[in-house]
Amino acid sequence: MKALLLVAHGSRRQQSNDEVVLLAEKLRKKCFAQYNIVHAAFLELAEVLIPDGIKKCIDEGASSVIVLPYFLNSGRHVVDDIPNIVNDTIKYHPDVDIRIAPHLGASDLMMDLLMASANSTKTN
Amino acid sequence: MKALLLVAHGSRRQQSNDEVVLLAEKLRKKCFAQYNIVHAAFLELAEVLIPDGIKKCIDEGASSVIVLPYFLNSGRHVVDDIPNIVNDTIKYHPDVDIRIAPHLGASDLMMDLLMASANSTKTN
Numbered sequence: 640m641k642a643l644l645l646v647a648h649g650s651r652r653q654q655s656n657d658e659v660v661l662l663a664e665k666l667r668k669k670c671f672a673q674y675n676i677v678h679a680a681f682l683e684l685a686e687v688l689i690p691d692g693i694k695k696c697i698d699e700g701a702s703s704v705i706v707l708p709y710f711l712n713s714g715r716h717v718v719d720d721i722p723n724i725v726n727d728t729i730k731y732h733p734d735v736d737i738r739i740a741p742h743l744g745a746s747d748l749m750m751d752l753l754m755a756s757a758n759s760t761k762t763n
Numbered sequence: 764m765k766a767l768l769l770v771a772h773g774s775r776r777q778q779s780n781d782e783v784v785l786l787a788e789k790l791r792k793k794c795f796a797q798y799n800i801v802h803a804a805f806l807e808l809a810e811v812l813i814p815d816g817i818k819k820c821i822d823e824g825a826s827s828v829i830v831l832p833y834f835l836n837s838g839r840h841v842v843d844d845i846p847n848i849v850n851d852t853i854k855y856h857p858d859v860d861i862r863i864a865p866h867l868g869a870s871d872l873m874m875d876l877l878m879a880s881a882n883s884t885k886t887n
Contacts, residue, residue, distance in 0.1 A: 647836070652839065655836040659836070705884050707881050713782065740880045743876055748872070751872060753769070754797075755870050757767055757831050759870070760829050
């Protein structure tokens, strides 16, 4: 079974964390044909943290886990922190294929998303 | 003339700020038919700041400016900080139509972007 772990930074504002969990639920419904298991996890400040999120996917039967960073820029969190945490976690799950997807800002679709957001601006 | 001002948080890491400026340049080329002027600005930690970004658009002839928050979640920056700064700035430009677009996480296209990023994960 394939799993997708949506990883956000985590916020002291619970509503922001709830948005990420809700997004993972929407993603689960949308991509069920491709990813059987979808969960959210956080780099810091919110539960569940990345290692626990990976473990949760594996406990539910995942043989592969794609860690998908919900980040716009290739800052320290994307370049260092998430890879370091994932690499530390991989050791405990040698039989599972765990990979990190590119951050969102790297996608060609970002242009379309930006234009769609600009064009959905409310008029008076 | 219509302007688009892409507003990111701003980082102490110059490479992250450069990514935003580069993204604004790509956006300018892509949406020239719809927005004649496209610039990047930052909430804090980097130049140019939002009021100066809005002024730059107006100095170049914009009669309308859409402020497009390059943020994933509806945190304090999106809900309070950017609207407060934009509202303070509007006073100085009463003849210009200045509006704020929804943040990126609110777009229906976000699902497609997430799936595209997950599926572009490098294989060994």
